[in-house]
Amino acid sequence: MPSANQHIAIAGAGLVGSLLSIYLAKRGHNVSVFERRPDMRQATTDRGRSINLALSNRGLRALEEVGLAEELKKVAIPMHGRTMHDRQGQLTFQPYGKEGQYINSVSRSNLNIVLMNKAEALGVKFYFNHRIASVDFETTTLLLQNQESKIESHKFNAIIGADGAFSAVRGSMQITDRFDYEQNYIAHGYKELHIPAGATGNFQLEKNSLHIWPRESFMLIALPNPDGSFTGTLFFPFEGKQSFDSITTKTEAEFFLKEIFPDAFALMENPAESFMSSPASSLVTVKCFPWTKNKTLLIGDAAHAIVPFYGQGMNAGFEDCRLLNEWLEKTMEWNEIFSEFQRQRKPDTDAIADLALHNFIEMRDLVGDSKFLLRKKIEARFNQHFPEKWIPLYTMVTFSDDIRYSRALAIGQKQKKIMDEVMQTPNIETTWEQLDFEAIVSKL
Amino acid sequence: MPSANQHIAIAGAGLVGSLLSIYLAKRGHNVSVFERRPDMRQATTDRGRSINLALSNRGLRALEEVGLAEELKKVAIPMHGRTMHDRQGQLTFQPYGKEGQYINSVSRSNLNIVLMNKAEALGVKFYFNHRIASVDFETTTLLLQNQESKIESHKFNAIIGADGAFSAVRGSMQITDRFDYEQNYIAHGYKELHIPAGATGNFQLEKNSLHIWPRESFMLIALPNPDGSFTGTLFFPFEGKQSFDSITTKTEAEFFLKEIFPDAFALMENPAESFMSSPASSLVTVKCFPWTKNKTLLIGDAAHAIVPFYGQGMNAGFEDCRLLNEWLEKTMEWNEIFSEFQRQRKPDTDAIADLALHNFIEMRDLVGDSKFLLRKKIEARFNQHFPEKWIPLYTMVTFSDDIRYSRALAIGQKQKKIMDEVMQTPNIETTWEQLDFEAIVSKL
Numbered sequence: 001m002p003s004a005n006q007h008i009a010i011a012g013a014g015l016v017g018s019l020l021s022i023y024l025a026k027r028g029h030n031v032s033v034f035e036r037r038p039d040m041r042q043a044t045t046d047r048g049r050s051i052n053l054a055l056s057n058r059g060l061r062a063l064e065e066v067g068l069a070e071e072l073k074k075v076a077i078p079m080h081g082r083t084m085h086d087r088q089g090q091l092t093f094q095p096y097g098k099e100g101q102y103i104n105s106v107s108r109s110n111l112n113i114v115l116m117n118k119a120e121a122l123g124v125k126f127y128f129n130h131r132i133a134s135v136d137f138e139t140t141t142l143l144l145q146n147q148e149s150k151i152e153s154h155k156f157n158a159i160i161g162a163d164g165a166f167s168a169v170r171g172s173m174q175i176t177d178r179f180d181y182e183q184n185y186i187a188h189g190y191k192e193l194h195i196p197a198g199a200t201g202n203f204q205l206e207k208n209s210l211h212i213w214p215r216e217s218f219m220l221i222a223l224p225n226p227d228g229s230f231t232g233t234l235f236f237p238f239e240g241k242q243s244f245d246s247i248t249t250k251t252e253a254e255f256f257l258k259e260i261f262p263d264a265f266a267l268m269e270n271p272a273e274s275f276m277s278s279p280a281s282s283l284v285t286v287k288c289f290p291w292t293k294n295k296t297l298l299i300g301d302a303a304h305a306i307v308p309f310y311g312q313g314m315n316a317g318f319e320d321c322r323l324l325n326e327w328l329e330k331t332m333e334w335n336e337i338f339s340e341f342q343r344q345r346k347p348d349t350d351a352i353a354d355l356a357l358h359n360f361i362e363m364r365d366l367v368g369d370s371k372f373l374l375r376k377k378i379e380a381r382f383n384q385h386f387p388e389k390w391i392p393l394y395t396m397v398t399f400s401d402d403i404r405y406s407r408a409l410a411i412g413q414k415q416k417k418i419m420d421e422v423m424q425t426p427n428i429e430t431t432w433e434q435l436d437f438e439a440i441v442s443k444l
Numbered sequence: 445m446p447s448a449n450q451h452i453a454i455a456g457a458g459l460v461g462s463l464l465s466i467y468l469a470k471r472g473h474n475v476s477v478f479e480r481r482p483d484m485r486q487a488t489t490d491r492g493r494s495i496n497l498a499l500s501n502r503g504l505r506a507l508e509e510v511g512l513a514e515e516l517k518k519v520a521i522p523m524h525g526r527t528m529h530d531r532q533g534q535l536t537f538q539p540y541g542k543e544g545q546y547i548n549s550v551s552r553s554n555l556n557i558v559l560m561n562k563a564e565a566l567g568v569k570f571y572f573n574h575r576i577a578s579v580d581f582e583t584t585t586l587l588l589q590n591q592e593s594k595i596e597s598h599k600f601n602a603i604i605g606a607d608g609a610f611s612a613v614r615g616s617m618q619i620t621d622r623f624d625y626e627q628n629y630i631a632h633g634y635k636e637l638h639i640p641a642g643a644t645g646n647f648q649l650e651k652n653s654l655h656i657w658p659r660e661s662f663m664l665i666a667l668p669n670p671d672g673s674f675t676g677t678l679f680f681p682f683e684g685k686q687s688f689d690s691i692t693t694k695t696e697a698e699f700f701l702k703e704i705f706p707d708a709f710a711l712m713e714n715p716a717e718s719f720m721s722s723p724a725s726s727l728v729t730v731k732c733f734p735w736t737k738n739k740t741l742l743i744g745d746a747a748h749a750i751v752p753f754y755g756q757g758m759n760a761g762f763e764d765c766r767l768l769n770e771w772l773e774k775t776m777e778w779n780e781i782f783s784e785f786q787r788q789r790k791p792d793t794d795a796i797a798d799l800a801l802h803n804f805i806e807m808r809d810l811v812g813d814s815k816f817l818l819r820k821k822i823e824a825r826f827n828q829h830f831p832e833k834w835i836p837l838y839t840m841v842t843f844s845d846d847i848r849y850s851r852a853l854a855i856g857q858k859q860k861k862i863m864d865e866v867m868q869t870p871n872i873e874t875t876w877e878q879l880d881f882e883a884i885v886s887k888l
Contacts, residue, residue: 178682178726182626238622282622 002334004028006157009142011132011169013037015108016300016317017162018115022066023325025122032156033119034130034144036163041113051192052223052231053111054079054210054311055104061401062318065325068118072111076104077224083209084367089263093209094373097392098383101399103210103311105223132168135159137176137293158334159296162317165286167302173293181288186307186357188218189244189280190235193257195267197228204267205230212363213261218242219364220261232264235364236280244280283307285353289346292338299324303342304349309360310397312352316405320345348405355397355409375419378432386441390415411444418443446778448472450601453586455576455613457481459552460744460761461606462559466510467769469566476600477563478574478588480607485557495636496667496675497555498523498654498755499548505845506762509769512562516555520548521668527653528811533707537653538817541836542827545843547654547755549667576612579603581620581737602778603740606761609730611746617737625732630751630801632662633688633724634679637701639711641672648711649674656807657705662686663808664705676708679808680724688724727751729797733790736782743768747786748793753804754841756796760849764789792849799841799853819863822876830885834859855888862887 006029010017013035021031037043055063055076063069080102081095096103116126133143133151140159144152161169173179198204203224205211211230213220218237222230237243247253254272258265265271286305291298300317323345327337366372382390393412396403422440425431450473454461457479465475481487499507499520507513524546525539540547560570577587577595584603588596605613617623642648647668649655655674657664662681666674681687691697698716702709709715730749735742744761767789771781810816826834837856840847866884869875 178629180628182628184624184626185622 002157002328002332002337005030006334007155008032009034009154009156009159011142011159011161011167012163012300012302013112013116013126013128014162014164014300015112015115015314016321017160018112018119019062019066019318020160020162020299020321020324021119021124022115022122023321023328025119025124026066027325027328031119031124032154033124033126034132034142035126035128036131036168037128039126039128040109041116051233052105052107052225053314054223055106055111056311056315056398057401058312059315059318060104062322065322066118068114072106072114073104075110075226076106077226078102078208079105079210079223080208081210082367083206083211085211085213085261085263086368087215087260087262091206092373094367094376095380097395097399098380101395102208103398105210105225107225108314132161132163132172135161135169135172135296137172137296140295157295158338161296161298161302162300163302165284165301165305167298169296170288170298170302173288173290173296173298176293179288179290182286184285186283186285186360187237187239188235188360189238189282190233191244191275191278191280193220193232193234193264193268193271193274195222195230195232195264196269201228203228203230211264212367213264214364214366214368215260216365216368220264221363222264232268234275235283235360238280238282247275250276285357287350287353289342291342291346292335295334295338297324297338297341304353306349306353306356307360308356309363310352310356312356312397312405316349316352319401320349351405351409352397355393355405355412371423374429374432375423378422378435379415379419381433382437382441385437390441390444414444446601446772446776446781449474450778451599452476453478453598453600453603455586455603455605455611456607456744456746457556457560457570457572458606458608458744459556459559459758460765461604462556462563463506463510463762464604464606464743464765464768465563465568466559466566467765467772469563469568470510471769471772475563475568476598477568477570478576478586479570479572480575480612481572483570483572484553485560495677496549496551496669497758498667499550499555500755500759500842501845502756503759503762504548506766509766510562512558516550516558517548519554519670520550521670522546522652523549523654523667524652525654526811527650527655529655529657529705529707530812531659531704531706535650536817538811538820539824541839541843542824545839546652547842549654549669551669552758576605576607576616579605579613579616579740581616581740584739601739602782605740605742605746606744608745609728609749611742613740614732614742614746617732617734617740617742620737623732623734626730628729630727630729630804631681631683632679632804633682633726634677635688635719635722635724637664637676637678637708637712637715637718639666639674639676639708640713645672647672647674655708656811657708658808658810658812659704660809660812664708665807666708676712678719679727679804682724682726691719694720729801731794731797733786735786735790736779739778739782741768741782741785748797750793750797750800751804752800753807754796754800756800756841756849760793760796763845764793795849795853796841799837799849799856815867818873818876819867822866822879823859823863825877826881826885829881834885834888858888 008024008029008031010021010033013033017033021033024031060069081093084092129147131145133145141155146152161167163169174181207224211222218235220234222232224230239245247256250272253275257271291303299320306313324341327341379392383392396408452468452473452475454465454477457477461477465477468475504513525537528536573591575589577589585597585599590596605611607613618625651668655666664678666676668674683689691700694716697719701715735747743764750757768785771785823836827836840852
């Protein structure tokens with residue numbers, strides 16, 4: 001590692017910036033975190049986005065390393081599978097993995113606060129209301145606009161941009177020569193719809209599930225909160241026949257929600273009003289390369305923002321921190337460490353970006369399809385008989401913390417080819433248990 | 445068309461901006477062109493980049509429509525094919541198409557001057573040393589920084605960003621929501637190397653050819669100038685074993701050029717000095733969407749910058765102008781015209797971007813390969829026998845002005861599949877004239 005007590009700047013006090021500051025402080029570095037927004041622990045309004053996230057094994061492994069996993073598991077709600085709701089309110093349950101494998105619904109803002117408190121306890125300094133104006137990569141200098149709108153200039157040993165999908169650090173990199181960059185929006189946006197707790201504080205839907213209302217070209221999902229409520233999110237096209245654009249009055253919104261999601265609608269508080277009062281948010285995938293110039297590095301969403309449909313955005317960012325921390329064991333300069341990190345990590349974040357885009361189709365459409373559910377059931381059986389040999393893609397991504405995303409994607413593609421063939425078997429619905437599991441699995 | 449005498453701003457007085465201003469002036473509009481640089485007609489230094497371009501049928505068709513084709517043909521140098529130079533200085537010639545089909549070497553700055561002069565004669569106003577600060581898309585207002593560095597604000601009926609690969613108009617679009625954008629650099633850069641005219645003003649290489657020194661992973665090319673000189677361009681990796689990075693002294697540069705391009709080296713003026721004195725320029729592909737917000741449109745490189753290996757950057761930009769002008773026949777509002785234009789045009793500029801990237805491999809590697817040359821010869825024969833049915837891809841792109849790029853790409857992919865099979869024929873080198881041409885061509 002670079003000698004201890006180096007001055008390091010982190011841009012962004014979000015989940016990834018805060019976690020990284022802990023890793024670096026534990027290594028004896030002098031860490032300053034600059035955040036554009038006010039301190040979410042003090043602000044009465046704007047406590048960050050009120051959403052919850054699915055914390056899974058990759059994220060948990062990093063939290064374990066910094067000693068926070070147990071504390072966070074206590075406030076997390078395990079979700080063992082998906083509960084699908086059809087138009088008649090009929091439910092189907094599909095487990096995510098084996099008994100004991102689950103993802104965790106956690107509040108983004110609570111998690112962020114836990115991380116910031118821990119970082120401060122380790123001596124990390126947070127500077128809120130500080131906006132990154134630009135970065136001088138040659139001299140590793142940050143230009144900051146402080147609370148009084150004055151420009152400050154500070155030199156560091158290393159700068160890490162953990163400032164999210166619209167990263168200002170990346171903005172400075174983007175105007176240097178030969179910086180590959182792409183941002184792609186999907187055709188869908190989202191709006192949040194709240195399902196409150198029942199009269200006795202009870203959960204009005206199965207607590208330990210991620211709920212999905214798959215409707216082919218769009219979907220509603222809901223994740224449980226500790227207070228008995230659910231945060232619902234409607235993913236819906238911006239434009240077209242059935243879209244945010246096409247619904248322009250409260251009456252239309254009410255008609256649409258009631259018609260398409262009858263059981264959810266019945267549980268919501270003023271859903272049509274919520275629908276009309278907030279603008280739809282957009283969903284972007286960002287890829288870029290390089291992630292580093294000299295002693296400045298991009299990490300997390302700043303380097304690779306992805307869509308939320310695999311529940312891996314935060315988990316991938318936390319895994320970034322864990323892997324970067326491993327590189328810090330080596331006796332190398334910052335620029336060398338950053339180069340090695342990006343070289344090794346980039347194929348994996350490209351892979352999870354593509355997996356996340358594809359999973360939207362699975363969630364909104366395929367999970368409502370009986371053939372698809374059968375396919376998952378057969379794969380689960382393969383895994384049961386040959387646990388080392390056949391690990392379903394979802395399990396590799398979500399419940400593993402050591403299979404690289406790029407490897408999971410490659411294996412998943414092979415599995416898909418094999419399963420496409422299997423599903424061609426005549427009368428597969430009734431005969432699947434007679435398949436020669438060993439012969440099939442050995443094709444992988 | 446929108447009623448005449450509309451106030452239209454064009455950002456950029458380059459080739460595309462100047463040509464578009466002519467089209468719009470001819471329709472009776474009041475056109476202002478804002479250019480960041482000084483007037484290249486007056487500036488003694490910086491007359492724009494000193495390069496020459498390959499003008500072909502798509503570009504010529506637009507120039508014909510505005511009445512400039514004949515004037516420009518007079519100063520253009522026809523290039524009927526490629527002359528390949530191997531390491532021993534041996535030459536091979538490959539025609540681009542049939543007898544009478546050729547591309548035209550023209551000077552970028554001369555062409556630009558002809559266009560600006562014509563535009564001014566039609567009443568277009570050019571404002572040089574005016575930088576676009578930003579665009580307000582809601583009100584179709586340009587914020588400009590003028591010669592005195594003062595900010596001016598002007599409202600227009602429509603704004604068209606023809607301000608190139610690093611477009612400021614696109615910069616303003618990029619920070620609006622849901623703007624898809626990508627910029628990708630190739631691993632190669634380029635430097636120019638001059639081959640002067642001979643002692644009597646004669647051409648030291650065959651005048652009516654595009655010269656290529658293909659060297660598998662890199663290449664040198666040269667295009668003729670009217671004064672008897674050639675502009676040479678070395679396309680070479682930035683990094684790696686043989687690269688701009690690996691050559692760090694004048695002696696190394698001299699050794700490399702002499703060793704790898706012996707016949708060209710012998711004709712150059714101080715090649716090692718030229719090599720060392722200029723930084724390598726980079727090559728980028730830019731794709732984005734949408735191209736329009738309200739009454740502002742991107743066009744040419746601002747919407748779709750491509751690498752130069754198909755000689756289609758300028759031709760595609762001129763075709764943009766011609767097609768936009770066709771839409772202006774309709775009685776539609778600016779925003780509707782711009783929407784229709786982008787919808788129809790986008791697949792074609794995506795196609796030429798991909799074709800241009802692929803053609804680099806053909807130019808630097810395949811053209812030195814005897815199997816590849818045979819393949820081209822067989823395709824030429826197909827075309828000779830079935831001129832309506834089998835048009836080689838290069839011909840569709842270069843010598844057609846009505847086959848859409850996307851269609852050319854799709855047909856080219858089918859042709860490639862057929863030719864891959866043909867080239868598997870045993871002893872194809874000696875037996876190809878006995879092939880059943882009709883049967884093969886009918887597969888297309």
